[in-house]
Amino acid sequence: MDEFIQTFHVDWKLLVAQLINFSVVLFVVWRFALKPLMKTMADRSQKIEKSLEDAKRIERELTGAEKTREEKLLQARKDAQDIIDGAAKEAERIKSEKIDETKREAADVVEKAKMQIASEKEKMVAEARKEVGGLVIAATEKIVRKKLDDKADHALVEEVVTSMK
Amino acid sequence: METQQVTNEEILQAEQELFGGESASTEVQETATGEVSHEVTLFAEPVFSIGGFTVTNSLLNSWIVVAALIVLAMVLRKKLRTIPSKFQGTVEMIIDGALGLADSVTGDRKKTLKIFPVVFIIFLFILLNNWLGMLPGIGSIGYVTLEEGHQVFIPYFRGATADFNTTLALALLSVIASNVFGIIVIGGWKYLNKFINIKALVEVPGKLKSNPAIVFVNPIKFFVGLIEIVGEVAKIASLSFRLFGNIFAGEVLLASIAVIFAFALPIPFLFLEIIVGLIQALIFAMLTLVYFTVASTAEEH
Numbered sequence: 001m002d003e004f005i006q007t008f009h010v011d012w013k014l015l016v017a018q019l020i021n022f023s024v025v026l027f028v029v030w031r032f033a034l035k036p037l038m039k040t041m042a043d044r045s046q047k048i049e050k051s052l053e054d055a056k057r058i059e060r061e062l063t064g065a066e067k068t069r070e071e072k073l074l075q076a077r078k079d080a081q082d083i084i085d086g087a088a089k090e091a092e093r094i095k096s097e098k099i100d101e102t103k104r105e106a107a108d109v110v111e112k113a114k115m116q117i118a119s120e121k122e123k124m125v126a127e128a129r130k131e132v133g134g135l136v137i138a139a140t141e142k143i144v145r146k147k148l149d150d151k152a153d154h155a156l157v158e159e160v161v162t163s164m165k
Numbered sequence: 166m167e168t169q170q171v172t173n174e175e176i177l178q179a180e181q182e183l184f185g186g187e188s189a190s191t192e193v194q195e196t197a198t199g200e201v202s203h204e205v206t207l208f209a210e211p212v213f214s215i216g217g218f219t220v221t222n223s224l225l226n227s228w229i230v231v232a233a234l235i236v237l238a239m240v241l242r243k244k245l246r247t248i249p250s251k252f253q254g255t256v257e258m259i260i261d262g263a264l265g266l267a268d269s270v271t272g273d274r275k276k277t278l279k280i281f282p283v284v285f286i287i288f289l290f291i292l293l294n295n296w297l298g299m300l301p302g303i304g305s306i307g308y309v310t311l312e313e314g315h316q317v318f319i320p321y322f323r324g325a326t327a328d329f330n331t332t333l334a335l336a337l338l339s340v341i342a343s344n345v346f347g348i349i350v351i352g353g354w355k356y357l358n359k360f361i362n363i364k365a366l367v368e369v370p371g372k373l374k375s376n377p378a379i380v381f382v383n384p385i386k387f388f389v390g391l392i393e394i395v396g397e398v399a400k401i402a403s404l405s406f407r408l409f410g411n412i413f414a415g416e417v418l419l420a421s422i423a424v425i426f427a428f429a430l431p432i433p434f435l436f437l438e439i440i441v442g443l444i445q446a447l448i449f450a451m452l453t454l455v456y457f458t459v460a461s462t463a464e465e466h
Contacts, residue, residue: 008329009208013218018325018334021227025234025290030282033238034260036245038278041257044247 129161136160201309201316205417209328210319222320223328226303230293230325260285270451271458280457283342287335288450291326295412295442298324299435304416326412326445329405336404339453340397347460355463360397362390404452411445 004010137157209223244250249257263285267277297303307320325331348356358364365383372379415438422431 007207009221010329010333011219014209014221014224014328014330015334015337017218017224018227018331019338021224021231022287022290022335022338025231026283026286028235029238029286029289033241034282034285036242037253037256037260040245040247041260047247 132164133157133161201318203318205304205413205420207413209323209330212319212321221328221330222307222323223325223331226297226322227294227325227331229322230290230297233293234289263288266451267454270454276458276461280346280454280461284450284454284457287339287453288446291335291408291449292443292446294325294331295446296439298327298412298416299419299438299442304420324412324416326408327416329409332405332409333401335408335449336401339404339449340400340456343453343456343460344397346457350461351463356460358390360390360394362387365390400452400456404449408445408449411441415441 137153140156140160209221211219212222212225213220241253241256244253246253264274264277264281267281267284268274271277271280303322303324304320306322307318309316309318311317344356347359362383365386369379369383419431419434419438422434
């Protein structure tokens with residue numbers, strides 16, 4: 001053993017010195033470099049994982065939103081079409097109604113006009129008849145120069161008038 | 166060729182005559198000025214001493230490594246960012262690879278993270294020491310001194326891992342730390358039973374009826390435990406001598422090649438030594454990792 005120690009110059013002081021050397025390195029490198037570095041690495045990988053997850057979630061939400069948007073759009077389009085259709089129908093209905101009314105009014109006006117014309121005509125005829133009766137009486141008076149009694153007179157007038165018709 | 170041999174022998178003879186007797190010490194200084202012994206010694210030479218503590222050239226080298234590693238650690242600490250710089254990225258890549266490698270040994274990331282710092286820093290320390298021993302100027306810059314009648318060249322620096330003190334210190338640390346780790350992880354009583362298997366002896370009478378073979382099996386187990394103690398000592402020896410032997414041999418090789426022809430010829434051997442330095446550091450670290458893993462694994466039946 002002594003020979004061994006002699007050959008390799010094993011010295012416990014040097015041994016301890018080298019142990020201290022290594023311990024210093026171990027402490028410094030671990031405490032100031034390796035530990036924070038590995039913490040940074042772990043944090044980063046965690047962050048990346050979270051980001052990826054978030055990205056996936058956002059994409060999923062985006063797809064959902066796109067879908068609802070499309071659905072809403074479709075619905076709106078349908079609604080709009082419905083409204084347009086309804087409006088067209090309403091317009092058609094109103095139009096035909098108006099036409100009907102107008103027709104009716106026109107017919108009314110025509111009817112009224114006809115009636116007025118008829119009544120006017122009747123009135124005119126009655127007036128004319130009256131006037132003609134008077135004229136006839138006067139004429140007959142003039143012609144006959146004598147006045148028949150009222151009864152005969154009227155009968156005669158009546159006769160004349162009816163014959164004039 | 167023959168003449169050269171003759172001259173060599175003549176020189177040897179002359180040297181023996183010159184340095185043989187103690188009385189010749191006065192002559193030494195006169196004659197030996199031209200001939201300086203340049204051999205690579207098996208041990209690290211003392212360079213100076215501070216109050217009874219001899220500082221060897223290999224200790225100086227390992228101080229350089231300590232300083233370099235501290236500076237590196239501080240630089241890394243200063244530059245630590247979430248978005249890594251080039252330097253940090255490189256370090257992270259190395260650590261990631263090392264973690265993967267360590268995982269393949271321990272088989273468990275949690276356990277790896279516990280052992281990893283020690284093993285990785287052992288790797289760094291040994292690697293830098295191995296490589297630093299090959300830098301030009303280390304082993305070649307020194308002073309000449311008189312020793313036992315010879316004029317001896319003493320280099321100021323010597324690769325720290327080419328000194329048995331360093332490798333023994335590291336091996337001791339590795340094996341002792343692995344045992345401490347084992348005790349912490351699996352408990353003192355269980356760990357003691359790995360070496361002095363009292364449990365195996367105690368359970369013999371109880372299980373004798375159900376399993377008669379236990380009479381033969383458990384004493385064997387007990388002796389296997391005793392052999393494990395020898396194994397621990399062997400671990401220290403193999404770790405320290407492997408590293409020391411490889412690195413020291415490398416230095417001797419480089420010195421020998423340089424003696425044959427100093428230009429260009431040593432270059433391939435330098436590359437070889439770079440690889441050897443890396444591999445030896447890796448082996449030491451991996452074995453330490455294995456010791457830690459084995460120590461922290463509870464024995465299963």
